[in-house]
Amino acid sequence: MLSKFDYFKPQTLEEAITYLKSNPGTKILAGGTDIMILLRRNIELVDHILDIKGIPELKNVEYKPGEGLFIGATVTVNEVAESKIIREKYEALGQAADTVASFQLRNRATLVGNITNASPGADLSSPLLVYNAKVHIIGPEGERIVDIDKFFTGVKKTVLQKDEIVTGVSLPDVEQGDMSTYNKQARIKGHDLGIAGVSVRITANKEVLIAMSAVAPTPIRLTKLEKLISSKSLTPETAEWLSKEVANHINPISDVRSSAEYRLHVSGVLAKKGLLQLIEKGVN
Numbered sequence: 001m002l003s004k005f006d007y008f009k010p011q012t013l014e015e016a017i018t019y020l021k022s023n024p025g026t027k028i029l030a031g032g033t034d035i036m037i038l039l040r041r042n043i044e045l046v047d048h049i050l051d052i053k054g055i056p057e058l059k060n061v062e063y064k065p066g067e068g069l070f071i072g073a074t075v076t077v078n079e080v081a082e083s084k085i086i087r088e089k090y091e092a093l094g095q096a097a098d099t100v101a102s103f104q105l106r107n108r109a110t111l112v113g114n115i116t117n118a119s120p121g122a123d124l125s126s127p128l129l130v131y132n133a134k135v136h137i138i139g140p141e142g143e144r145i146v147d148i149d150k151f152f153t154g155v156k157k158t159v160l161q162k163d164e165i166v167t168g169v170s171l172p173d174v175e176q177g178d179m180s181t182y183n184k185q186a187r188i189k190g191h192d193l194g195i196a197g198v199s200v201r202i203t204a205n206k207e208v209l210i211a212m213s214a215v216a217p218t219p220i221r222l223t224k225l226e227k228l229i230s231s232k233s234l235t236p237e238t239a240e241w242l243s244k245e246v247a248n249h250i251n252p253i254s255d256v257r258s259s260a261e262y263r264l265h266v267s268g269v270l271a272k273k274g275l276l277q278l279i280e281k282g283v284n
């Protein structure tokens with residue numbers, strides 16, 4: 001049974017911030033697909049819930065050529081998956097959105113909730129990492145912007161203060177020829193967090209960026225591995241080399257979803273698959 005709490009659904013960000021400030025310990029509710037489970041099981045006990053879904057400026061997906069993409073905090077995972085501009089310019093993000101849970105859950109779940117929940121296995125984290133996304137945060141002290149690779153601090157932990165709200169995530173614009181892909185291995189074809197999730201991006205000037213989820217306490221960019229690839233040609237032989245090399249750059253744990261050994265193996269397989277998909281698409 002749900003414990004008792006006050007519920008507030010503001011219409012403006014100002015109202016939301018005032019409420020957070022005057023009610024310490026308030027939990028933010030977006031889609032509720034993570035938090036409602038914790039509340040129902042009494043794992044999370046709260047006195048105040050702040051529902052941000054009524055705030056109009058948080059609902060937008062906006063793309064400005066030359067500037068990039070902004071995804072507001074209440075944009076759902078299905079809206080990400082169905083966005084034409086995301087499918088065209090930020091492919092890995094659209095593909096990762098397709099893999100989150102089930103269609104019904106994706107209708108509620110938000111992209112921002114996925115990263116603020118800070119599960120190491122969050123599917124939308126690695127595409128945001130390869131696109132150098134920025135997290136926009138507002139609180140009583142004003143606004144701040146945090147690079148996504150500095151946002152996660154541990155399992156289910158972020159840099160967010162208790163009285164702060166993420167207003168959205170921005171991704172820099174990409175040049176013609178930029179491409180990316182997301183591959184996930186899960187236990188079942190259905191709603192389940194991944195055993196590993198791997199985003200590979202090749203920029204217009206042939207820089208390779210790789211990020212993974214579920215292989216460390218937080219989602220990670222594999223920057224040392226990226227440096228090693230930069231001295232290689234983008235060929236199937238390099239993809240084969242990558243499949244083995246990945247294991248030297250991650251240190252996964254064993255848990256209910258997988259042994260550490262299998263994670264080491266499958267992360268390499270997914271990285272190879274991603275690079276091959278992009279090579280086949282046409283890297284000159």
Ligand SMILES: Cc1cc2nc3c(=O)[nH]c(=O)nc-3n(C[C@H](O)[C@H](O)[C@H](O)COP(=O)(O)OP(=O)(O)OC[C@H]3O[C@@H](n4cnc5c(N)ncnc54)[C@H](O)[C@@H]3O)c2cc1C
Pocket residue numbers: 027028029030031032033034035036037052073077099100101102105108109110111112113114115116117121122123124160164165166167191192193194
């Ligand atoms: C059956 C099932 C299957 C799932 N499968 C997957 C899967 O395959 N892949 C995957 O990645 N995830 C999966 N999930 C997890 C979940 O659906 C996602 O993490 C979802 O994107 C969370 O978004 P939400 O809007 O529902 O977050 P909520 O539950 O509303 O919030 C999650 C957390 O983030 C905080 N929060 C939310 N918005 C903000 C904000 N704007 N500012 C500050 N804090 C905020 C909340 O206070 C809470 O702590 C699954 C969940 C379920 C129940």
